[in-house]
Amino acid sequence: MSAALRVEALSKSYGGVQALREVSFETEPGELVAVLGPNGAGKTTLLSILAGAQQADSGHVSVPPREVGWAPQQPALYARLTVAENLELFARLERVADPSQAVAAMLAQTGLEARAAEQLGRLSGGNRQRVNVAIALIGDPPVLALDEPSASLDPAQRERLWEFVAALARAGTTVIFSTHGPGEAQRHADRVLVLDGGRVTFDGTPGGLIARAGGGEDDLERALVSFLGGDRGAPA
């Protein structure tokens, strides 16, 4: 099977701080890839480079930014526009063939139909995050980059989100997401990338990471802490 996304030797630094060092990996169509690592490991930088929001200093991404749907960590939405207006704006900017239909489809998929006419500023954090993800999906991209998509969602909303993301993956969309919770990665991801100090220190299945950490653990969070050295606190 040909790679849906190929990342080759991506490097990025901010001043004297090296955020990414020669990061390379490939994903297959429909694969769900979780990016894990401690704070400052380079997860957000990696996803924003894939989305074209930042330029890498060097390296190559095989998919152009317009073909990557991106939901940044902080919802990038207009508080004074309604849910439907936000979706329609980005549908038009993404040059979707039928923006109205795309908006209706997204509202249905995200369960936000009843909130379509409400201004974003009046929605809860969880609902804003759903709109944030919906905008990432509106252009029906083959690759989806979600930066901590379940942050500020309650457990029920989180479950709905992952069901939704899993459905997208089953339909062939490649999903790369960063997360605070290794448990989410263990439950939903096909593959785990561990970033540490800007380098990929592990690339494999969740089970593979548990085995690599010593095999005595059955939960990924403990395994990750053990893998990262244990003395740096909880992973982010």
Place this chain on the structure above:
Amino acid sequence: MRSLLRKDLLILRRSRLTVALLVLYPVAIALLIGFAISRTPSRPHVAVVDETAPGETVEVGGRRVAVSSYVDGLFRGVDATRVPTRARAVQEVSSAKVIAAVVIPPDIAAKVSSATVQAEVEVIYNGNALEQSLVSSQLRSALAEANLGFSEQIQRAAAQAIELLLRGGNLGVLGAPSNLIGLDRIPALLQKEIARMPPGPDRKALQQVARFATFAAQNLNVSKRVLATVGQPIKIRSTLLDGRRTPLDTFAVVVAVTVSLMFLGVLLAAGAIALEREENALARLIRGLVSRETLLLEKILLSAGCAFLVALAMLAGVGAFVSVDWARIGQWLAALACGAVAFAALGVAIGALAREVRAASLLAFAVSLPLAFLALVPAGAVGHGFYDAIGVISFVFPFKAALQALDAAVNGAHPALPGPAAHLLGLTVLFAVLARVGLQRAS
């Protein structure tokens, strides 16, 4: 571009307080500045104590000038209230009912008539250093006007006395003989007598007297002109170098409209670009959906369009009260458009530096207001070096050029519209480039 414009207009429509502030605040500031500029300085409220006797006159060569003419002159220069005594005047100043008092002493007529002792009036004032400076300067000006008027009357009286000496008649001075012969007739009468006299020492002596009389008559004639010169040594003749004179009230309109144009253009553009960062939408937009150039162009067009419409409405509204030439409306539109675009470009350059709308608005306000005031500082009001520095600052920001463009468009003032318009378009490009660099750094 159209989607972004529609989005920004929707956001503006829903931000009623912001829009109200954006429109009303600049208009209020502009009207205040225009009002301050168009008003001539108010006359100081002054108490006047006239201690001279009623009907007191100054005697000049047998002519009399009423001291009350000096008081009348002073009354024209100030908003005067007569008070009976110096003590009452001091009380009025102390209680701040008047800003100063002028005491005209009883001996003023005697001193002016003596022609040896300079007469004095006393000025009493109070208040802090700024008030003292203002009062002092306004009163000096009013007193100088009164002095000038008074000295003109004295000159006229002196000139009449000289005229009588030259032409003859009744001097009107106590003890002077009536029907005196005029000095200018004496040389001719003497020449007749000399012609009849035989040569000798008497004839020679009379010839000397005749020469003196001729010389004296000529010089007395000149002395009338000298009197006028001494009374007002230098007269002012105004020459306007370029263009035609702009009436103060229409210039004030131009300043007021330019200030509105500036605030609206700069604040709206700065806020609009900063809003993209505040909402975290900038990164999402510029990742391939919209180029940075398109984003900047959209903000410039939006802000310039709004500023243009408000300023045009303001100009048209003010035109109902102040005489403006509607035949020049084509030039108004061109000047307003150039100014609006330049201010909006400055606004996006400022907005690209700020992470949030409040910071952008504060920065835009902090930059704009001093620039407007600096551009209005007249030459000669400050030192050469400082004025040169102001000139450079005014050149690299759009306010002065926008003011010149609008003054040329509305009042036909110099420099003509094409110069300032080209300057504004150059500044638009400069600030758009700076905004582009700022946006690159921001993302």
